[in-house]
Amino acid sequence: MKDEGVWSRASGRGLSRRRLLGSAAAGGATIAGLALAGCGGKTAGTAKSGASGAASKTPQRGGTLTLSENFQRGFDPHILQATDTGMFGLFYSMLIRANPTTYEIEPDLAAKWEVPSQTELVFTLAPNIKWQDKAPASGRPLKVDDIISSYKRIQTNDPKFINKAYLSSVDKMEAVNDTTLKLTLKSPDVTQLGNLAVFSMKILNPEVVEKAAGKFPAAESCVGTGAFVLQATEQNVGSTLVRNPAYFKPGLPYLDQINLKAFGAGTTDFEAEWAAFIAGQIDYRWVPGQDSQKFEAEKKGQYDLGWTGDQIYFITQAQTQKKPWDDPRLQRAMRLLIDHKEFRDQWATTWFGRGRYSAIFGTATADVWDLSEDEYGKYLEFKQPKDDANKEAVQLLSAAGYTKDKPLKFTLAGTSGNGYQSEMTQLAQAQYKKGSQGALDMDIKLFPTAEWATTRAQGNFEYYIGGHSSGGLDPDTYFSSTYKTGGGRNYGHMSDPKLDAMIDKQRTLFDENERKKAVRDIIIYMMDTCPFGSAVPNYILTATPPKLRNFPGQGPTFKWGDHYENIWLNR
Amino acid sequence: MGAYIVNRLWTGLITLFLVTFLVFGLLNLLPGDIVGTLMGDQGYTQAEANKIRHELGLDKPIATRYVLWVGALSHGDFGQSLVNGRPVSKIIRTSFPVSIELAFIALIISSAVGIPFGVYSAIRQDAWDDYAARLVSIVGYSTPAFWLGTVVIVFPAIWWGWVPPLFFVHIEDDPIGNLGFMIVPALVLAAGAAARNARLTRSQVLETLREDYVRTARAKGITGVSLISRHVLRNALLPVITQLGGSVIFLISGAVVVETIFSIPGIGTTLLSAIQHRDYPVISGVDLVIAVLVIGSHILIDLSYKIADPRVTY
Numbered sequence: 001m002k003d004e005g006v007w008s009r010a011s012g013r014g015l016s017r018r019r020l021l022g023s024a025a026a027g028g029a030t031i032a033g034l035a036l037a038g039c040g041g042k043t044a045g046t047a048k049s050g051a052s053g054a055a056s057k058t059p060q061r062g063g064t065l066t067l068s069e070n071f072q073r074g075f076d077p078h079i080l081q082a083t084d085t086g087m088f089g090l091f092y093s094m095l096i097r098a099n100p101t102t103y104e105i106e107p108d109l110a111a112k113w114e115v116p117s118q119t120e121l122v123f124t125l126a127p128n129i130k131w132q133d134k135a136p137a138s139g140r141p142l143k144v145d146d147i148i149s150s151y152k153r154i155q156t157n158d159p160k161f162i163n164k165a166y167l168s169s170v171d172k173m174e175a176v177n178d179t180t181l182k183l184t185l186k187s188p189d190v191t192q193l194g195n196l197a198v199f200s201m202k203i204l205n206p207e208v209v210e211k212a213a214g215k216f217p218a219a220e221s222c223v224g225t226g227a228f229v230l231q232a233t234e235q236n237v238g239s240t241l242v243r244n245p246a247y248f249k250p251g252l253p254y255l256d257q258i259n260l261k262a263f264g265a266g267t268t269d270f271e272a273e274w275a276a277f278i279a280g281q282i283d284y285r286w287v288p289g290q291d292s293q294k295f296e297a298e299k300k301g302q303y304d305l306g307w308t309g310d311q312i313y314f315i316t317q318a319q320t321q322k323k324p325w326d327d328p329r330l331q332r333a334m335r336l337l338i339d340h341k342e343f344r345d346q347w348a349t350t351w352f353g354r355g356r357y358s359a360i361f362g363t364a365t366a367d368v369w370d371l372s373e374d375e376y377g378k379y380l381e382f383k384q385p386k387d388d389a390n391k392e393a394v395q396l397l398s399a400a401g402y403t404k405d406k407p408l409k410f411t412l413a414g415t416s417g418n419g420y421q422s423e424m425t426q427l428a429q430a431q432y433k434k435g436s437q438g439a440l441d442m443d444i445k446l447f448p449t450a451e452w453a454t455t456r457a458q459g460n461f462e463y464y465i466g467g468h469s470s471g472g473l474d475p476d477t478y479f480s481s482t483y484k485t486g487g488g489r490n491y492g493h494m495s496d497p498k499l500d501a502m503i504d505k506q507r508t509l510f511d512e513n514e515r516k517k518a519v520r521d522i523i524i525y526m527m528d529t530c531p532f533g534s535a536v537p538n539y540i541l542t543a544t545p546p547k548l549r550n551f552p553g554q555g556p557t558f559k560w561g562d563h564y565e566n567i568w569l570n571r
Numbered sequence: 572m573g574a575y576i577v578n579r580l581w582t583g584l585i586t587l588f589l590v591t592f593l594v595f596g597l598l599n600l601l602p603g604d605i606v607g608t609l610m611g612d613q614g615y616t617q618a619e620a621n622k623i624r625h626e627l628g629l630d631k632p633i634a635t636r637y638v639l640w641v642g643a644l645s646h647g648d649f650g651q652s653l654v655n656g657r658p659v660s661k662i663i664r665t666s667f668p669v670s671i672e673l674a675f676i677a678l679i680i681s682s683a684v685g686i687p688f689g690v691y692s693a694i695r696q697d698a699w700d701d702y703a704a705r706l707v708s709i710v711g712y713s714t715p716a717f718w719l720g721t722v723v724i725v726f727p728a729i730w731w732g733w734v735p736p737l738f739f740v741h742i743e744d745d746p747i748g749n750l751g752f753m754i755v756p757a758l759v760l761a762a763g764a765a766a767r768n769a770r771l772t773r774s775q776v777l778e779t780l781r782e783d784y785v786r787t788a789r790a791k792g793i794t795g796v797s798l799i800s801r802h803v804l805r806n807a808l809l810p811v812i813t814q815l816g817g818s819v820i821f822l823i824s825g826a827v828v829v830e831t832i833f834s835i836p837g838i839g840t841t842l843l844s845a846i847q848h849r850d851y852p853v854i855s856g857v858d859l860v861i862a863v864l865v866i867g868s869h870i871l872i873d874l875s876y877k878i879a880d881p882r883v884t885y
Binding site for chain 2: 072073074079080081084158159160162214215216217218234235236237238261262263264269271272274275276278279280281447448449450451452453454455456457458468469471487488489490491
């Protein structure tokens with residue numbers, strides 16, 4: 001049965017970006033909005049400017065690319081967040097993937113796919129796919145069962161397998177024949193196709209998985225079907241990758257070799273990394289926020305520059321299971337007291353170069369799905385000046401029993417894991433104190449990274465402000481993880497049955513206009529009722545040297561290793 | 572002397588056990604744990620956290636885990652990293668020699684610069700060059716390594732588009748490249764140590780110059796280089812040697828900042844990363860190695876007194 005709506009158009013040839021983002025195939029797509037070439041629609045300044053601007057030349061084969069990357073967590077993508085597995089695309093493949101510039105879902109291991117009904121997806125594999133020639137796979141052909149094996153592994157009922165939610169709609173997986181995989185869904189779900197393109201959905205060799213027994217520490221345990229073979233790796237030093245001579249896409253990759261260099265341990269030393277880029281020791285680096293405007297002004301002729309959206313979102317959460325944070329008046333007051341303009345123009349500009357308003361999303365999603373900044377400005381929470389919002393907040397606090405003479409004392413939690421997050425917490429504290437006219441009296445507690453994860457996960461906070469990675473760019477990856485009852489990032493345990501129903505409903509809307517409206521309705525509803533608030537998400541300025549062609553562009557969180565096969569060096 | 576050595580080894584062993592047990596226990600007082608690292612942004616229930624801890628053996632009592640760890644050590648098994656599964660022994664084997672090398676180069680530089688500097692400053696006491704030398708020493712002593720290291724990388728990049736080599740190569744793969752990589756961080760690390768050596772050498776030489784036997788030597792007509800090298804330095808350098816021995820430990824364990832800035836895959840960055848991720852086996856293993864190093868070096872320093880001064884008895 002052929003369905004109406006976008007899935008009937010999802011025949012594996014790709015969709016236009018606008019349709020993709022508003023349609024079934026848009027769901028869960030790991031699109032980072034990098035758009036070096038610009039992608040139309042509501043993107044913020046993603047047009048490329050600068051040195052190259054020329055039409056593409058014929059790709060040249062050969063050369064070595066040098067970048068910064070430190071593989072610290074081993075090579076098992078199924079137990080890692082999507083933001084930690086982007087570069088695994090160099091050596092692992094996925095069934096389908098998202099194009100970083102057009103946003104279309106495109107073939108990878110699957111050459112094409114069909115949608116017989118709203119609950120069925122049928123994929124036909126590309127020919128000549130072989131595992132890399134490393135034991136125990138030893139170059140054997142990929143089988144459909146290998147893909148099923150990986151997907152079932154992702155679904156393992158073990159807390160370490162943190163990506164199982166991306167396959168939560170899948171009911172059955174069948175190898176129809178040697179080259180055809182069929183997925184049957186439990187119910188219509190517009191997001192499922194795109195979820196298969198999330199970075200963590202890599203296909204692993206079953207023999208390697210069995211031999212590894214859960215530990216993938218070294219290059220020997222890293223056997224994929226990707227364009228590059230991980231030849232050597234050393235934590236805190238770097239890695240060497242070479243062209244996969246048996247790669248199933250003819251003519252690819254263009255590069256002979258990729259050298260990845262580690263800067264720092266634990267957390268990357270951004271200063272050293274940036275200095276190395278300026279000195280030409282590495283071939284690409286995103287521009288630090290504090291240098292972005294100056295760099296954009298001075299270096300336009302030397303680099304291809306572009307602002308790209310990110311998928312990090314900065315929000316506040318109230319611990320609704322602790323009094324008085326279950327009080328809707330207090331929750332709304334906290335939302336109203338945040339000055340988003342100050343966050344955008346001071347904090348985001350200082351640390352990243354640019355930000356925008358969003359009540360929920362990272363900028364890459366916001367640019368496509370969200371209200372515009374002008375529309376946000378009509379709502380009290382975002383309206384400038386803040387007088388009216390602060391006035392209502394003070395009234396709400398007073399009604400809840402908190403005044404200057406009897407303030408609410410609490411601890412505002414944040415993380416000291418990096419400078420921008422600790423400063424974000426301090427700015428929020430200042431805004432709360434100023435806007436509440438003394439009705440809020442808080443101290444700050446900044447947790448180091450390892451403690452922060454536990455603190456949030458266990459709900460050991462009263463109110464916090466912090467950054468999160470969405471894992472994907474479809475709105476549902478934000479909704480279901482953070483705002484739906486029981487969501488993995490719903491640390492404050494908010495629960496709104498009406499909101500849950502709205503979130504569930506938008507997953508079933510295959511008409512792109514209907515879905516966009518539904519998403520907007522959720523955003524507006526949440527501005528009035530959600531216990532969680534927001535700061536401001538950021539953009540990243542990317543700087544690509546002219547010699548680097550087809551570089552997908554990336555910030556610190558989203559890295560398009562699976563598209564490095566298209567990179568070539570203009571020598 | 573034999574009895575002395577045996578006695579020192581026994582006390583060293585007891586100290587080793589106490590230190591490692593203390594660190595092992597303190598690890599569990601650290602807020603946060605490996606579960607947060609493994610789960611990332613993903614929330615988890617207490618039951619899920621308990622399941623992970625059980626799989627990792629972290630739900631056993633501390634004393635039990637310590638005994639199991641010591642038992643495994645007796646078979647040469649340092650355990651595996653909780654973060655990426657790498658054997659801890661391999662992690663230490665690859666990172667420790669890097670730190671040793673860095674510390675050794677820094678030690679040579681700090682001694683070669685600091686000691687002559689201190690001697691000259693003492694000889695020229697209260698002259699303008701003595702004041703200048705002391706000022707340089709104070710500046711070197713006061714300048715934090717993290718600042719100096721960052722400046723050395725960032726400002727040349729901005730001004731001249733140049734950075735020191737930032738890509739580590741193993742000495743066995745490329746000795747010249749390795750030395751080229753290590754020299755700048757070693758200089759940064761040596762700056763503070765050289766200043767300390769210079770100040771200590773100066774004060775010791777000044778003190779020795781006032782000794783009666785030195786006055787006697789001068790009265791006999793011995794002056795200049797001969798006086799300094801044959802009569803002064805031999806006594807003045809004894810405390811300096813003691814400090815040099817201690818410097819090695821300081822340079823190794825304190826090099827974490829320099830290692831991080833210059834992306835050196837040594838024991839410091841390994842330990843820092845392990846602490847950030849609460850990778851307990853790696854922390855315990857590195858702690859053991861550092862403890863062995865500290866205790867062993869102090870024993871060796873004590874024994875070296877005999878060589879420096881034959882009058883010393885045990």
